[in-house]
Amino acid sequence: MTKPALEVRSLCKSYDQGRIEALRGVDLTIDAGEYIAITGPSGSGKSTLLHMLGGLDSPTSGEVLFKSVPLGSGMDLDTYRSRSVGFIFQAFHLMPTLRAVENVQVPMLGSQPKRADRAGRAVKLLQEMGLEHRMNQYPNELSAGERQRVAIARALANDPEILLADEPTGNLDSENTARILEILTGIQERRGMTLIVITHENEVADSAARRIHIRDGKVQA
Amino acid sequence: MAPQLSLAGFVWKNLWRRRLRTLLTLCGIGMAIGAFVGLVGFSNAFEHEWLRIYSSSGTDIAVIQQTFLSSSMDESAAAKLKTLKVVADAAPMIYNIMDLTPEVNALAYGWKADSYEFQSLNFLSGRAFHNGQPEIILGELLASDLKKKPGDTLEIQGSTFTVVGVYQGGSALEGGAVILPLDQLQMLGSMPGKVSTIHVRLRPAPAGENPAEYLKRAQAQIEAALPGLRAVPAAERASNNQLVRLAHASAWGTSSIALLIGVLGIANTMAMSVFERTREIGILRALGWKRGQVLALIQLEAVVLGLGGGVLGIVVGWGALHLLAALPQTASIVSASFSLPLFAEALGIAVLAGLLAGALPAWRGAQLSPVEALRHD
Numbered sequence: 001m002t003k004p005a006l007e008v009r010s011l012c013k014s015y016d017q018g019r020i021e022a023l024r025g026v027d028l029t030i031d032a033g034e035y036i037a038i039t040g041p042s043g044s045g046k047s048t049l050l051h052m053l054g055g056l057d058s059p060t061s062g063e064v065l066f067k068s069v070p071l072g073s074g075m076d077l078d079t080y081r082s083r084s085v086g087f088i089f090q091a092f093h094l095m096p097t098l099r100a101v102e103n104v105q106v107p108m109l110g111s112q113p114k115r116a117d118r119a120g121r122a123v124k125l126l127q128e129m130g131l132e133h134r135m136n137q138y139p140n141e142l143s144a145g146e147r148q149r150v151a152i153a154r155a156l157a158n159d160p161e162i163l164l165a166d167e168p169t170g171n172l173d174s175e176n177t178a179r180i181l182e183i184l185t186g187i188q189e190r191r192g193m194t195l196i197v198i199t200h201e202n203e204v205a206d207s208a209a210r211r212i213h214i215r216d217g218k219v220q221a
Numbered sequence: 222m223a224p225q226l227s228l229a230g231f232v233w234k235n236l237w238r239r240r241l242r243t244l245l246t247l248c249g250i251g252m253a254i255g256a257f258v259g260l261v262g263f264s265n266a267f268e269h270e271w272l273r274i275y276s277s278s279g280t281d282i283a284v285i286q287q288t289f290l291s292s293s294m295d296e297s298a299a300a301k302l303k304t305l306k307v308v309a310d311a312a313p314m315i316y317n318i319m320d321l322t323p324e325v326n327a328l329a330y331g332w333k334a335d336s337y338e339f340q341s342l343n344f345l346s347g348r349a350f351h352n353g354q355p356e357i358i359l360g361e362l363l364a365s366d367l368k369k370k371p372g373d374t375l376e377i378q379g380s381t382f383t384v385v386g387v388y389q390g391g392s393a394l395e396g397g398a399v400i401l402p403l404d405q406l407q408m409l410g411s412m413p414g415k416v417s418t419i420h421v422r423l424r425p426a427p428a429g430e431n432p433a434e435y436l437k438r439a440q441a442q443i444e445a446a447l448p449g450l451r452a453v454p455a456a457e458r459a460s461n462n463q464l465v466r467l468a469h470a471s472a473w474g475t476s477s478i479a480l481l482i483g484v485l486g487i488a489n490t491m492a493m494s495v496f497e498r499t500r501e502i503g504i505l506r507a508l509g510w511k512r513g514q515v516l517a518l519i520q521l522e523a524v525v526l527g528l529g530g531g532v533l534g535i536v537v538g539w540g541a542l543h544l545l546a547a548l549p550q551t552a553s554i555v556s557a558s559f560s561l562p563l564f565a566e567a568l569g570i571a572v573l574a575g576l577l578a579g580a581l582p583a584w585r586g587a588q589l590s591p592v593e594a595l596r597h598d
Contacts, residue, residue, distance in 0.1 A: 082510070
């Protein structure tokens with residue numbers, strides 16, 4: 001039996017002194033190596049759930065467990081993010097002053113002490129993304145699809161067990177959407193990673209092994 | 222080979238990204254450090270020249286009043302000093318800064334005609350003065366500034382004096398000074414029989430006695446023989462006399478204000494930088510950067526600004542010192558000698574300024590919630 005990568009228990013998150021309830025008692029188990037798509041309308045709590053799963057924020061109540069260890073109390077969120085999670089954003093969020101290959105090295109600055117090792121790993125990851133000829137370009141010299149591929153390489157820099165993607169194809173055309181999907185599913189299969197994608201797009205959601213729909217801060221059956 | 226990213230490289234790229242702001246901040250801290258180097262260098266040079274006055278004449282000890290309120294003592298103390306075994310010679314004197322013309326002020330000394338201090342002067346023209354005569358001798362720099370030569374007259378405080386000699390002094394301060402007979406300066410100052418200090422030349426230390434110990438013993442003997450007076454070693458007197466202390470205080474006071482402005486400049490730059498890069502900080506946190514790493518990044522940027530400004534300031538201050546050393550008005554008291562301790566001090570202050578200025582913005586950046594930071598526009 002596969003061990004859960006993440007367990008979410010009675011997760012609640014509210015803002016503005018409890019006036020806004022983004023999550024209202026979410027329970028969820030995600031197995032290691034699973035590919036999940038989280039769908040739902042805008043404001044349903046998808047991104048809040050992703051932030052909780054990625055250790056970017058703490059819940060108001062309830063807990064998130066990574067390999068049965070509660071985040072926050074049992075494991076430092078900074079450590080969790082640096083070792084176990086990789087993030088991909090809709091807007092790519094690359095550092096504009098850094099070349100593609102340097103952007104990929106950013107997460108490794110704290111975890112990988114040797115410069116040459118960092119650069120070597122960044123090159124390999126960009127090769128894996130088919131960007132070996134674009135590694136010295138700055139973000140503004142890359143197409144949207146290329147930027148997202150650099151962002152995926154950056155998310156993989158510290159060899160995480162979980163990849164979290166927030167609308168990774170939201171800013172891409174259909175051709176690039178297909179390419180990114182192919183890359184993400186390929187990575188998930190080859191590395192046996194847990195892949196959690198938030199999406200509005202059916203094409204993306206359909207590619208996942210399991211779909212979770214969220215509405216009004218609750219997981220719909 | 223692929224470019225390798227380091228924290229220092231990342232810092233540099235962040236600063237380079239907003240070149241104009243970085244340059245303006247560098248100019249701000251550079252001017253502050255330049256003011257520090259120029260002013261403190263000026264006061265240090267002043268102290269150094271003062272010390273040369275003592276060393277060139279062979280003065281070991283300066284005897285002064287013990288209280289800070291009294292600025293004069295009886296001239297007769299010099300005769301008592303000469304009776305002590307350790308004392309080879311004693312030279313009573315007055316010195317002060319005096320307005321010679323509306324444009325020119327200079328150090329004015331009152332010496333006795335038989336003072337051993339004359340041994341450190343090299344007469345370029347004319348002769349020494351006589352006691353009781355309205356005669357003066359001028360340092361070469363002052364003579365040139367006033368366009369005076371032996372035989373000319375100069376009015377000082379309403380009295381007319383004849384220039385009888387032009388000399389080259391043992392120090393630049395003496396080179397820019399006017400020396401009068403002691404009795405004439407006492408009359409000008411309405412303080413007959415009073416002097417401001419007595420310079421003492423000691424006999425050589427007895428064989429086998431440590432020079433420092435000998436100096437201490439001589440000080441004790443002098444102070445025992447002349448109650449109420451202090452015997453101060455020349456080096457200490459050079460750094461502690463009122464004029465030097467005033468120069469140091471002015472230099473540090475003015476520099477501190479300039480440095481405060483420089484620190485505020487860096488703090489403003491870093492605060493703006495953190496505000497503008499809030500989302501980037503959120504991304505870094507999402508990518509696994511710990512609070513300490515974010516803090517280090519921002520703090521390092523501030524330190525680099527401080528360091529860069531420090532180097533710029535040293536160049537500016539060094540240039541200002543060279544300029545002052547070349548100007549006739551200040552050439553007598555400024556020498557643009559290379560001072561490693563001063564430059565190291567300036568660089569240390571610049572780095573400290575960067576650390577101080579970056580501390581609050583760095584702390585603020587490190588405290589940002591990753592989610593809040595990612596939502597920032």
